Amino acid sequence: MKLAKKVISVLACMGIAGMAFAGCGGGGTGIHVITREEGSGTRGAFTELLGVVDENEKDAIISSAEVTNSTQVMITTVAGDRNAIGYISLGSLSADVKAVQLDGVSATVENVKNGTYKLARPFNLAYKDTLSAAGEDFIDFIMSEQGQSIITAEGYIGADDAPTYTASGMTGTVKLAGSTSVAPVMYKLQEAYMRLNSGVTVEVNEGGSSAGMTAAINGACDIGMASRDLTDSEKAELDFTTIATDGIAVIVNIENSVSNLTSEEVRKIYLGQLTDWSGR
């Protein structure tokens, strides 16, 4: 019992000391860097487009950056942290956070489309060459005027002059799996397609880009969805179609006075070379 008391008192002292020690470091203007997890399509596009890479062209986001695998957690964290910086899909941008201008260009659909906003990534559908007629028809629908207008309405960037789609009375089942970034817009496409083609059942499963590619390769689904370019090993097995482009917004806290960053500054922040908001 005596021992237990000693242990408890020592732990309590450690706890208090730890808190007192930690208390010294609070506040300030140190940049709080938040990133998506390794392998995320958003992160892959972000590092590649901004050149947040080492001498071997590999992802070099500073390891002390906070990591999350959820857009929602990213938004909540940035919304509650005055010194935070993060990045999310343009389509997920909410009023809780502020999207900064990159090199003086606002993160908007128009600017992604006209090429002035640099941070954008492809949404790809990948499939084997044995894809069923119904599967091909579904992709035709997505690439048509109707499909592309749904993509545009969701905040992503589609093609402008797409052909008109007419239903051809297909039957069958088309299974899709993959990117959680692509899935929300895919549900809308699925709904619209099945309204035109009552004979076809389209199923959409979310599980991440790589899981979708793996499923497409091993036949667990007909079409895989990826929010990034395909890797070489995936390209060897699958054909792909780019159905849309998605912008990536760099976000900061609403109270942050910064509203414009150069891409070099963002790159340095994520490399850990620029660590304080006042040091810009």
Added chain:
Amino acid sequence: MTRDTVTARVLRKDLHPRGGISHRVTEGVSRILFLLFACVSILSVLTIVLFLLVQGVPALSEIGVTEFLFGSEWRPSADIYGVLTMVVGSLSVTAGAIIAGVPLALLTAIFLARFCPAPFYRVLKPVLRLMAGIPSVVYGFFGLTVIVPILYNVFGSGKGILSASVLLGMMILPTVAEVSENALRAVPGSYYEGALALGATPEAGVFSVVLPAARPGVSAAIVLGIGRAIGEATAVVMVAGNQPVLPDGLLSGVRTLTANIVLEMSYAADLHLGALIATGIVLFVFVLLTNVALAALRHTGRQK
């Protein structure tokens, strides 16, 4: 509950001393049925182990066991896989959860077992059970929107060992409290009465006689708590910050083994995927160790 079942079985045996034929048939059939169910659960454990080994070992040998276990850098994009930071992360967060949760849980258990007035018990007990049943994602969101902002405002940094420890402490509290309470109740009443008869106050009787007597059960409760804390993923991912770096303080962000898997599994391919499954093997070994510890504690408890 176990005692009730035993009593019921004894009663039934008294009612049917020999048992009718139909009774025996039902018993035989259900015996086979239950054996089958038991086999299914054993088989699923074996399948999981097999899956981990088949998928993880090739990656492990490609990376190198030493590099994997003791490498402090995790950069899948550059094919660098070291889980040391996450082993440290898992251990520190679990230790933090024990420090934050166990004292509270033990005091709760003592209160429930010895001092709680009956009407209050009827409220407190279900609340505790409810607490155990709250899904971890709800705990995680609570942590993200309540605990993290509080810590951020006080210390200037929200996510890290401290936030994860506090949250995990809350999550293991009901389990540890409930198992400890049962252990405390299992101590024969004569111990407590004997202490009182020797002039101890009720508090002294509980803390220096009943609690030590219940130690094996209480230790088992703590080990159960450790198991839950080390295996928790969903909630921890939301509040720990998940940086794959060695922590340098209570506020430093950490990535746990579970968080590593949850974070990157959905996008991983090739060697990265194998490395994540190998992370699962490390985690599995940890859980195995906790279970062995639990079994050992139960064993010593029974011997006493």
